[in-house]
Amino acid sequence: GRFGEYGGRYAPESLVEACREVDEAFRDAWADPGFRGALARLLAVHAGRPTPLTPADRLSEALGVRLCLKREDLTHTGSHKINNVLGQALLATRMGRRRLIAETGAGQHGVATATAAALLGLEATVFMGERDIERQALNVFRMRMLGAEVVPVTAGSRTLKDATSEAMRHWVGATGDSHYCIGSVVGPDPYPWMVREFQRIIGDEARAQCAAELRTGVPDYVVACVGGGSNAAGTFAGFADTRALLVGVEAEGGAGASRGRLGVMHGCRSLFLQDDDGQITQAHSIAAGLDYPGVGPEHAHLRDLGRARYVTVSDEEAAAAAVRLARTEGIVPALESAHALAWVIRAAGDGELPAGSTVLMTLSGRGDKDVSTLKELL
Numbered sequence: 001g002r003f004g005e006y007g008g009r010y011a012p013e014s015l016v017e018a019c020r021e022v023d024e025a026f027r028d029a030w031a032d033p034g035f036r037g038a039l040a041r042l043l044a045v046h047a048g049r050p051t052p053l054t055p056a057d058r059l060s061e062a063l064g065v066r067l068c069l070k071r072e073d074l075t076h077t078g079s080h081k082i083n084n085v086l087g088q089a090l091l092a093t094r095m096g097r098r099r100l101i102a103e104t105g106a107g108q109h110g111v112a113t114a115t116a117a118a119l120l121g122l123e124a125t126v127f128m129g130e131r132d133i134e135r136q137a138l139n140v141f142r143m144r145m146l147g148a149e150v151v152p153v154t155a156g157s158r159t160l161k162d163a164t165s166e167a168m169r170h171w172v173g174a175t176g177d178s179h180y181c182i183g184s185v186v187g188p189d190p191y192p193w194m195v196r197e198f199q200r201i202i203g204d205e206a207r208a209q210c211a212a213e214l215r216t217g218v219p220d221y222v223v224a225c226v227g228g229g230s231n232a233a234g235t236f237a238g239f240a241d242t243r244a245l246l247v248g249v250e251a252e253g254g255a256g257a258s259r260g261r262l263g264v265m266h267g268c269r270s271l272f273l274q275d276d277d278g279q280i281t282q283a284h285s286i287a288a289g290l291d292y293p294g295v296g297p298e299h300a301h302l303r304d305l306g307r308a309r310y311v312t313v314s315d316e317e318a319a320a321a322a323v324r325l326a327r328t329e330g331i332v333p334a335l336e337s338a339h340a341l342a343w344v345i346r347a348a349g350d351g352e353l354p355a356g357s358t359v360l361m362t363l364s365g366r367g368d369k370d371v372s373t374l375k376e377l378l
């Protein structure tokens with residue numbers, strides 16, 4: 001398939017048919033200048049694109065590299081997720097669906113889905129683990145404020161993994177009037193490819209901005225954090241045909257690409273954290289948005305091809321990186337994005353990143369949501 005031995009459509013029969021419809025509709029839409037134009041307009045007037053490429057001059061000076069930040073934290077709702085949900089909401093409308101179904105753990109994708117649904121006049125039903133509802137009360141309030149129905153999930157670990165399973169189970173009975181709006185480059189085909197295509201606006205914009213900003217036109221390194229992997233997949237897509245070295249940075253406690261093993265979950269064959277009996281184990285990270293115990297099939301494939309490297313950083317390194325960016329550049333990053341910066345700081349320090357290297361790093365989200373977590377660490 002598209003991603004070598006990974007990917008596929010390992011879903012119940014009724015979902016296979018629903019996924020085939022999504023695949024057909026997306027191919028048709030993605031080839032239609034009318035759809036592309038409508039999406040570009042939404043991304044401009046509602047999401048605030050293009051996002052800046054910010055040279056981090058003071059931090060670059062301290063690290064001895066040339067670091068530029070792709071500012072997805074400056075989009076509406078504060079992360080790259082809006083790129084995906086606007087695309088899927090527009091596609092759902094084109095398919096004549098009147099409701100979006102979504103899963104969320106940290107709540108970010110839930111808020112983004114609720115935002116897109118409100119904007120396009122669709123209903124939104126978001127499945128969220130009961131444990132996460134307690135931990136992410138602010139995002140639950142936001143979703144309800146935006147008119148979404150938040151459905152508590154009490155199965156299993158009551159977190160993102162189970163919320164995703166529950167959302168897909170619900171879709172089985174609602175394929176006629178609902179579109180499943182997944183939050184990352186995971187799930188049954190065509191989702192990993194479709195979500196990467198919606199997120200490639202990050203990489204395509206950054207490619208043009210680097211051509212103008214960097215003497216060499218293409219950065220030596222392209223770095224992004226990886227939970228399910230959607231902001232990284234979108235960023236990498238803009239540089240796949242260049243000699244830029246691609247680095248995906250995972251949380252030590254949620255390292256699907258770095259420590260996962262071949263398995264099938266949520267309709268997709270990829271790398272997942274699992275015990276010797278094949279039971280998927282729980283991800284642990286200071287960053288709620290890296291809470292997925294696996295990684296998208298495209299990243300598994302890029303790892304096997306040697307086209308991208310996947311590394312992990314600790315909670316402590318990520319928290320320290322967040323504080324350092326705040327105090328040297330005046331930007332408070334999402335803890336998820338701080339994982340990418342933590343690797344840049346480590347690698348610049350131990351020489352893995354040669355002095356003078358040019359580095360493009362996607363700042364996938366803003367850190368307002370993480371202030372209480374960071375407060376305990378300061």
Ligand SMILES: C[C@@H](c1c[nH]c2ccccc12)[C@H](N)C(=O)O
Pocket residue numbers: 103104105106107108109110160164182183184186227228229288289290291292
């Ligand atoms: C990253 C995002 C997310 C939402 N749905 C996902 C599915 C697989 C992997 C990640 C996600 C986040 N965990 C959230 O709950 O919003």
